[in-house]
Amino acid sequence: MSTTTTEQLSATTLLRFATAGSVDDGKSTLVGRLLHDSKSVLTDQLEAVERASASRGQEGPDLALLTDGLRAEREQGITIDVAYRYFATPRRRFILADTPGHVQYTRNMVTGASTAELTVILVDARNGVVEQTRRHAAIAALLRVPHAVLAVNKMDLVEYRESVFAAIAEEFTAYAVELGVPEVTAIPISALAGDNVVEPSAHMDWYGGPTVLEHLETVPVSHDLAHCHARLPVQYVIRPQTAEHPDYRGYAGQIAAGTFRVGEEVTVLPSGRTSRISGIDVLGRAVQEAWTTQSVTVLLEDDLDVSRGDLLVPTQDAPPTTQDVEATVCHVADQPLTVGHRVLIKHGTRTVKAIVKDIPSRLTLDDLSLHPHPGQLAANDIGRVKIRTAEPLPVDSYADSRRTGSFILIDPSDGTTLTAGMVGESFASPEPVKDPAEDDGWDF
Structure with a gap:
């Protein structure tokens, strides 16, 4: 060429x-x-x-x-x-x-x-x-x-x-x-x-x-995600422990949205601890800032407990953490998704246990009406779900971030992907019913 x-x-x-x-x-x-x-x-x-x-x-x-x-x-x-x-x-x-x-x-x-x-x-x-x-x-x-x-x-x-x-x-x-x-x-x-x-x-x-x-x-296309809410899911902690860099501790991942800059105060979620960015490495080269889709290693001023699955965000623009996730999902597995179903939820680089607390509605494709409280979602169904997670998750609305506002549900027994979910995306849902799994001994 x-x-x-x-x-x-x-x-x-x-x-x-x-x-x-x-x-x-x-x-x-x-x-x-x-x-x-x-x-x-x-x-x-x-x-x-x-x-x-x-x-x-x-x-x-x-x-x-x-x-x-x-x-x-x-x-x-x-x-x-x-x-x-x-x-x-x-x-x-x-x-x-x-x-x-x-x-x-x-x-x-x-x-x-x-x-x-x-x-x-x-x-x-x-x-x-x-x-x-x-x-x-x-x-x-x-x-x-x-x-x-x-x-x-x-x-x-x-x-x-x-x-x-x-x-x-x-x-x-x-x-x-x-x-x-x-x-x-x-x-x-x-x-x-x-x-x-x-x-x-x-x-x-x-x-x-x-x-x-x-x-x-x-057709007009906008790839300007640099001004979105900055989010960095931590994929790997790098500690080379070489003679040249004996104390090097970097947090590596791909920036999901926004821009990070050296000197910026950031919060580690879900722990809520804060620090400042002391350095950013891109392809082994130190830079002053990095933006969406770049794979980076971020260094912090303080020695915090940060591990895979954590999320680095600007302190002044941190999303809420919650154990109650409500979303619209497309169920993709042959096995139905039912109320009380025990699953794993994968959000960014973090995977935690969860339970399906309610399925408020299923979408009828013919006329876009809602079938209230169907009890389960079969393969290819689209519906609303309410999920309780074992640990807090920092979730954005899918409308704000397609990366950090989405998740998948996984069958813990064999790793099968069950459902793709979009946080906060909503058809008008009916009133919730009493949770049949509320007193089943799960403590989250």
Whole structure:
């Protein structure tokens, strides 16, 4: 890569986005078309896809094979795992998460969208908005993905009719607005034929909006997290004990949000002890300040008891610590989540015991009504939970911080991930019921 090209790419912004939709809506084909038509596919990759397509009796290359890399995916013709792809145009760099459409793999959509700034939700023009479409829209709304694209695919199979596109776009947009999705851009496409993916369609002169790639290149993206609440989850305590640095004690981790500066007073949570930052090391080099996503080692003036799982925060901007966590969750395990369920809660780098005290409501996807006190959440259900933890946790609202306002629940018996949770995100919950596990002998 030339120096000029490198400089151009370093000057462009980065967009993280995810694809979602029901089975056979064409997500992998759309991703393959984006990569192919934007000249982001290497020659040997394309040749391998052409050979694989020919061996299956297909006349042209099956672009879905560019992302469906698992053998089981190729054999079944569905996406199972999240496939990450990196590509760039002269205007922007992209990290793309192609997520599964099958309801069984909804958990992977949660993973792929958790760090996305934009979600592309595909709909088959022949089928319109289906339950999985609504589920993915609800998850995108809960994860506070700021931008949503409705890609009405397979327009070639409905004769490129504007009325079909308009009806689907109106239904989806009304649903998304009710969920609180801040922005929806609807685009009619044919991923197989390439209409409105990278190049404008010659078959839909009634559509005057952007292509998918044009929208991805121009949608406003803000990565300015340096002014958010500063948070550093401690991942590791570094004590080299060398002759050169006999008393070195550093607290290492990746800054989840905000900026830390030498001389700043910080509080260690959940203990509440305070000190000042005496030094910050980044890649072995001393710096005066460090900011979001940088991996750092922070040194403190005082010899405090700090360990993995603690959280360093500015003293004047410390979040509350609590043992009672209320959140909206997406349950991702086959095993139901029930009231009284004993779990582990992983928040940042800290994992503690907890119990599910109440499940106030479950969301009904069809009409966004709330089913009060369902008693349990089954796989792929979205609902409200109340959790009591064995130790205090310093939690932010998910609206303030996607990193320190989120958590996962884990089965303590086998380490299975049960639930992804967003602190404080709320549908209007009904009144709580008496806790059936209140007197079960647990003392936290």
